Amino acid sequence: MHQLYGIAFSHYVEKARWALERFSVPYEDKRYLPFLHIPVIHRVHGGRAGKTDRASTRYSTPVLRTPSGLVLADSAAIVAYVSETFAGPEDDLYADPEAAELEQRFHDVLGVHTRRAAYAFLFERPSLIQSVIDHNVSRAQARLFRIARPAAQFGLRRLLRIDEAGVARSTHKTRDEFAAMGERLADGRPFLLGERFSAADLAFAALAAPALLPEAYSAWLPPLEELPPRARALTRELRKTRAGAFVMRLYREERGRVLGRPSAT
Numbered sequence: 013m014h015q016l017y018g019i020a021f022s023h024y025v026e027k028a029r030w031a032l033e034r035f036s037v038p039y040e041d042k043r044y045l046p047f048l049h050i051p052v053i054h055r056v057h058g059g060r061a062g063k064t065d066r067a068s069t070r071y072s073t074p075v076l077r078t079p080s081g082l083v084l085a086d087s088a089a090i091v092a093y094v095s096e097t098f099a100g101p102e103d104d105l106y107a108d109p110e111a112a113e114l115e116q117r118f119h120d121v122l123g124v125h126t127r128r129a130a131y132a133f134l135f136e137r138p139s140l141i142q143s144v145i146d147h148n149v150s151r152a153q154a155r156l157f158r159i160a161r162p163a164a165q166f167g168l169r170r171l172l173r174i175d176e177a178g179v180a181r182s183t184h185k186t187r188d189e190f191a192a193m194g195e196r197l198a199d200g201r202p203f204l205l206g207e208r209f210s211a212a213d214l215a216f217a218a219l220a221a222p223a224l225l226p227e228a229y230s231a232w233l234p235p236l237e238e239l240p241p242r243a244r245a246l247t248r249e250l251r252k253t254r255a256g257a258f259v260m261r262l263y264r265e266e267r268g269r270v271l272g273r274p275s276a277t
């Protein structure tokens with residue numbers, strides 16, 4: 013059995029879950045709160061398999077342990093492994109070399125900015141962040157968060173540089189990325205790279221999800237009506253864009269699609 017370790021509601025973890033589920037790879041989904049993931053990841057790879065970059069630390073999740081003991085500590089590495097190991101030629105997520113390039117771009121830019129804005133909006137309402145926690149992790153972890161919330165919020169604000177200027181910049185960058193992908197889709201193509209679903213579509217949709225709140229996301233996200241007003245307005249605005257409507261369609265049509273039994277374990 014594969015084991016997936018992750019911050020329960022992370023959109024980078026969502027990328028890994030989407031790939032595993034698309035190719036019906038059975039996996040154990042180990043869901044943690046931010047910060048509680050650190051000792052767990054330390055036990056899995058001691059910080060040696062992860063790397064620090066624009067989005068990540070050495071302890072970032074998702075981390076996948078395969079049945080043969082291989083440890084993959086990055087969502088793109090996991091999606092690529094799943095595609096290489098379980099996809100047939102017609103379902104290969106990287107058939108077009110541009111898929112990996114776009115995936116990297118979404119990792120570096122979109123994912124960082126949707127994450128910062130989402131945390132900022134959740135932090136505006138303590139009951140909302142607690143609701144997200146209560147729905148997504150074990151009772152014991154949720155209870156701990158109730159006590160440690162001020163410290164956890166302080167830590168996340170510092171780590172992710174969540175302040176008003178940062179949120180304004182992240183909102184702007186998210187809009188820009190939606191506009192750029194909207195232009196790509198303007199010729200009526202069904203997917204970012206043309207006629208085939210690829211890792212670029214999967215990555216764009218998963219990393220945009222915190223700004224759009226699609227129903228089929230693999231962790232509980234709050235309903236639109238519960239968001240603070242400026243977050244609700246932004247989600248409504250983005251859902252109406254071409255790229256936003258595209259992501260919502262991918263979540264309706266592709267997120268639950270399962271392509272046959274795994275050919276290897």
Ligand SMILES: N[C@@H](CCC(=O)N[C@@H](CS)C(=O)NCC(=O)O)C(=O)O
Nearest residue numbers: 022024067068069071072073086087
């Ligand atoms: N390069 C990573 C980025 C993942 C990432 O930033 N994960 C966040 C969750 S949103 C995380 O685990 N952060 C905690 C940490 O870095 O210790 C990937 O695509 O897998």
